[in-house]
Amino acid sequence: MDLKTETTDHLDAAQAFAALGSEARLEIVRTLVRAAPEGLTVGALQERLGMAGSTLSHHLKFLSQCALVSQERDGRSLICRAEVERIEALAGYLTRECCADASAAQAAE
Numbered sequence: 818m819d820l821k822t823e824t825t826d827h828l829d830a831a832q833a834f835a836a837l838g839s840e841a842r843l844e845i846v847r848t849l850v851r852a853a854p855e856g857l858t859v860g861a862l863q864e865r866l867g868m869a870g871s872t873l874s875h876h877l878k879f880l881s882q883c884a885l886v887s888q889e890r891d892g893r894s895l896i897c898r899a900e901v902e903r904i905e906a907l908a909g910y911l912t913r914e915c916c917a918d919a920s921a922a923q924a925a926e
Contacts, residue, residue: 830907830910833884833885833903836879836885837885839879841876842880844866845862845866845880845886846880846886846904848862848865848866849862849886849897849898849899850899850901850904852899854898854901856889856896856899857896857897858894859874859877859894859895860894862897877897884900885900885903885904886898886899886900
């Protein structure tokens with residue numbers, strides 16, 4: 818992997834994890850993951866979370882910018898969906914090099 822790609826990966830992951838650093842945004846993502854793949858309307862999401870509409874809208878915008886949540890208009894409704902593959906890729910980012918140092922140490926022995 819070249820340095821530019823690796824740096825981009827690090828920055829991208831840092832931004833996504835920063836978005837998940839808010840308890841409210843984390844709960845939004847968890848709720849949408851449970852509702853995958855169909856997703857939820859903004860109204861249904863608001864009802865489940867008991868969150869004010871303006872607050873939810875703010876958090877959804879932030880999550881959309883980090884590509885953790887997508888939104889699609891369906892008539893008058895706005896459907897929100899968790900980007901499950903992206904979320905799984907973030908988990909993979911954390912575990913990609915799991916135990917690499919232990920393996921290197923064993924190989925050196």
